[in-house]
Amino acid sequence: MSLSDKMSIVGVGATAQGKLAGRTSLDLGLEAFRLALDDAGLKKNDVDGILTMPGTTSPEGSLHYIRFGEAAGIDPRYTASLTMGGGTAGALLHMAAMAIEAGMATTVACVFGDAAKSGGSRFARASGSDIGWGLWGMMGAAANSALAAERHMHEFGTTSRQLAEVAVACRKHASMNPDAVMREPITIEDHQASRFIVRPLRLLDCCLISDGGVCFIVTSTDRAKDRRKKPVLVSGMGQGYTTRHLENPDWWYVSHQKAALADAFKMAGATPRDIDVAQLYDNFTISVLLWLEHAGFCKKGESGSFVEGGRIQLGGELPVNTAGGNLSESYMEGWLHIVEGVRQMRGECGERQVKDAEQCLVTGRGMALNCANATILKRQ
Amino acid sequence: MNDIPAKPLPEISNLTKPFWDATRSGELHMQKCSQCGHIRYPVGPVCTACLEPEHTWEKMSGKGKVLAHLVFHQVYHKAWAKEAPYSVIMVQLPEGPRMFSDIEDPAHRYKDADLVGREVEVRFRPMSPDIVLPWFKPVE
Numbered sequence: 015m016s017l018s019d020k021m022s023i024v025g026v027g028a029t030a031q032g033k034l035a036g037r038t039s040l041d042l043g044l045e046a047f048r049l050a051l052d053d054a055g056l057k058k059n060d061v062d063g064i065l066t067m068p069g070t071t072s073p074e075g076s077l078h079y080i081r082f083g084e085a086a087g088i089d090p091r092y093t094a095s096l097t098m099g100g101g102t103a104g105a106l107l108h109m110a111a112m113a114i115e116a117g118m119a120t121t122v123a124c125v126f127g128d129a130a131k132s133g134g135s136r137f138a139r140a141s142g143s144d145i146g147w148g149l150w151g152m153m154g155a156a157a158n159s160a161l162a163a164e165r166h167m168h169e170f171g172t173t174s175r176q177l178a179e180v181a182v183a184c185r186k187h188a189s190m191n192p193d194a195v196m197r198e199p200i201t202i203e204d205h206q207a208s209r210f211i212v213r214p215l216r217l218l219d220c221c222l223i224s225d226g227g228v229c230f231i232v233t234s235t236d237r238a239k240d241r242r243k244k245p246v247l248v249s250g251m252g253q254g255y256t257t258r259h260l261e262n263p264d265w266w267y268v269s270h271q272k273a274a275l276a277d278a279f280k281m282a283g284a285t286p287r288d289i290d291v292a293q294l295y296d297n298f299t300i301s302v303l304l305w306l307e308h309a310g311f312c313k314k315g316e317s318g319s320f321v322e323g324g325r326i327q328l329g330g331e332l333p334v335n336t337a338g339g340n341l342s343e344s345y346m347e348g349w350l351h352i353v354e355g356v357r358q359m360r361g362e363c364g365e366r367q368v369k370d371a372e373q374c375l376v377t378g379r380g381m382a383l384n385c386a387n388a389t390i391l392k393r394q
Numbered sequence: 395m396n397d398i399p400a401k402p403l404p405e406i407s408n409l410t411k412p413f414w415d416a417t418r419s420g421e422l423h424m425q426k427c428s429q430c431g432h433i434r435y436p437v438g439p440v441c442t443a444c445l446e447p448e449h450t451w452e453k454m455s456g457k458g459k460v461l462a463h464l465v466f467h468q469v470y471h472k473a474w475a476k477e478a479p480y481s482v483i484m485v486q487l488p489e490g491p492r493m494f495s496d497i498e499d500p501a502h503r504y505k506d507a508d509l510v511g512r513e514v515e516v517r518f519r520p521m522s523p524d525i526v527l528p529w530f531k532p533v534e
Binding site: 145153210 | 470
């Protein structure tokens with residue numbers, strides 16, 4: 015039996031973003047939780063499920079759910095922490111939906127907080143297994159996406175200027191978002207003049223590192239009726255993974271994203287043509303191009319030309335990352351993509367609202383390109 | 395003034411010892427499944443195609459082709475501070491496996507080059523008495 019439209023997001027909360035000296039991952043998550051409860055018109059004891067993502071600065075690691083629950087004074091019926099990097103927010107949303115459907119909880123809060131900016135997270139572990147790639151200096155968050163960009167450029171002729179289109183669009187949208195960290199508009203030339211981080215990726219191809227907290231609350235669509243704001247339907251969900259790296263010839267192309275997207279579209283009974291606005295996980299600009307191809311907004315290899323000419327900007331055919339994304343709003347590892355999706359479906363976005371938007375695609379991807387998911391949110 | 399730390403080196407385990415023994419003798423060896431013949435890399439306890447643990451260590455030809463050429467301008471680990479920008483490559487071996495490696499490039503000849511598609515050959519760089527690291531040299 016399909017879960018389509020049976021679950022809704024009834025509350026979202028996001029703290030201030032950026033450099034927040036003295037804050038911790040725990041208190042940022044708790045503030046976001048309070049904000050989401052208020053947004054939903056719920057009390058903390060209405061929440062019987064807590065799902066968390068430990069921040070990179072959370073000392074509790076995989077025991078984060080215990081510390082968060084203790085700090086919030088909640089004994090949940092259902093709880094867990096999950097660590098899939100930028101794939102976590104979507105995976106927890108799906109987990110919440112499944113738990114509620116299974117009768118394990120009625121109302122689940124998904125929470126993330128991190129003080130990555132002021133807490134000194136390095137995101138630069140040497141990655142790989144036994145004979146680690148770090149031995150050769152293949153390390154840092156940009157490395158795997160640089161590989162994806164390099165291969166895409168070689169196979170399809172994609173250019174750095176086309177990657178710049180993504181950065182320019184996200185920054186333009188951030189300039190219309192008072193809560194965004196980076197609001198000064200940029201041009202393609204600014205992107206081209208920015209220094210290389212890992213060639214072919216430049217500084218303006220990279221996401222930010224930020225402090226902040228985000229929470230969203232999921233409940234059944236039946237229960238959602240009495241909430242403070244109009245619930246947003248979770249219309250389609252899908253996930254896809256590769257656990258492999260070097261042994262997967264398609265690893266750099268993240269073909270497992272296609273399975274995630276296909277399942278989400280199938281559950282929602284939707285096609286790419288039905289999507290009015292998209293929040294596509296953008297740890298680096300290249301990621302947006304890959305999502306566009308895998309979702310079927312354009313053909314394989316054609317995403318570079320697809321993003322030219324403002325097509326993914328507000329006012330274009332498919333506005334992408336309308337709050338600014340990881341690249342310019344704040345790096346909340348995709349959690350704010352869900353928040354913006356909800357706000358677009360509620361029609362709360364003011365100057366950056368996509369008019370009459372009815373369906374929003376939200377994607378997440380984490381670890382070394384491994385963990386992908388897609389969600390279609392729908393206006394009720 | 396010398397505050398550049400040493401590069402990270404791997405712990406040699408029972409599993410990886412034959413790999414490092416081979417590189418110390420100037421050879422690149424990988425595991426070949428005794429049941430299905432699949433050559434796997436990275437090193438693992440069982441065959442990734444059929445789960446068979448029995449395997450032999452086979453000498454690779456040492457040839458390869460560059461699939462991706464990344465140039466690290468950002469210094470993520472201080473041990474690389476002096477040599478940045480440095481090149482990391484993904485190499486396709488003719489025997490099947492792919493691996494990450496680097497190109498010794500003290501004169502930064504390859505900083506602005508694009509080596510994708512280039513034939514390369516394995517070379518070996520001593521890092522410590524126990525660890526000799528394979529790297530690849532473009533065939534001129």
